[in-house]
Amino acid sequence: MDKILIILIVFTAVCFLYNRIRAWRKPDSLIKKIFESRSTLFLGMFLAVFSLNLLIDPRSVIDTIVGAVLMIFALANGIFGFKAYKHYMNQAEPTNS
Numbered sequence: 001m002d003k004i005l006i007i008l009i010v011f012t013a014v015c016f017l018y019n020r021i022r023a024w025r026k027p028d029s030l031i032k033k034i035f036e037s038r039s040t041l042f043l044g045m046f047l048a049v050f051s052l053n054l055l056i057d058p059r060s061v062i063d064t065i066v067g068a069v070l071m072i073f074a075l076a077n078g079i080f081g082f083k084a085y086k087h088y089m090n091q092a093e094p095t096n097s
Helices: 002-025 030-056 061-092
Strands: none
Touching: 002 030, 030 061
C-alpha cells in the first residue's frame, strides 16, 4: 500500500508542476485560468494522498495531527480547484444558440 501511495504522490506532484508551468507560460487568457485551476486541483490531490500516507501508518501523534491538517487543506484545494475548473470549462465550450 505504501508503494502505491508513493507512486500517486509523485504522479500528482508531476501533474501539479506540469500544469503550473503551462499556466505560467501562457499569457493572461481563459486557457491560463484553466491550467491554474487544474494545478489547484492536482495540488489538492497531492495533499490528500500525502496526508493519507501519514494517516495510514502514523509514527507519532504529530504525524496524525499534520495528516489531519493537510487533509483539510487538501479538501479545500480540491473543492475550489474543481469548482474553478468546471466554471472555466463551461466558458470555453461553445454555445449552440
